[in-house]
Amino acid sequence: MLGALTTLLTLQLVGEVLVRMVGLPIPGPVLGMALLLAVLTVRPAWRAALQPTADGLLRHLSLLFVPAGVGVVQHLQRLGDEALAIAVALTVSTWVGLLVTAATVRALIPHDTTAVDNGEPR
Template sequence: MLKGIIVLLFFQFIGECISKLFSLLVPGPVIGMILLLIFLMIRKSSFKSLDNAVFIHLRYLPMLFIPAAMGIITQVDILKKEFWAILISLLLGTIIALIFSAKLMDYLTDKKAKNEL
């Protein structure tokens, strides 16, 4: 499990370095997560210690939403002022994501069916 935590911290560190070096608006942990995804896609599998480290962290994931909820509560005046813009963007974003996901699933299932023939 220690190896898994070290891998997670390594990718977060690399992401932070890239974010600071190039003055990006994207947070370092997000860049690190994308790099970890690319690493795992190239490797085509995970390893036991990384799986264990991730499983332990996933138990505490809901606690990460508490600061975001508190941030929303403190910005009620802005939410009231920009209610319609927020509502429309949420609805449009959800619809676009659903359409994209459905098209991607159609494409992938068609591709899988062609490969099985």
């Protein structure tokens, strides 16, 4: 377990270092996860070694939200002051996400406009 945790944290650290050295506009842990995917693609046997530790981390994932919750509570006044801007940003981003998803699905699903549906299964 210690080796697996060390591997996961090392990949996260490498991702963080690369992001800071190169100046990439993505979080270091995201690049670390991409590196993990690359490692598991090249060495699929590592999956069995990493799986129990990853499962354990995922089982306790909710604990990682405690610091974020504390931060929200500490900034309740600011959240109240910015409530309108936050509500607008959440609403607009939700609708933009829905519209982009709908456009993507529509573009990817083939549809024949010349066919007539006569009720028979295809």
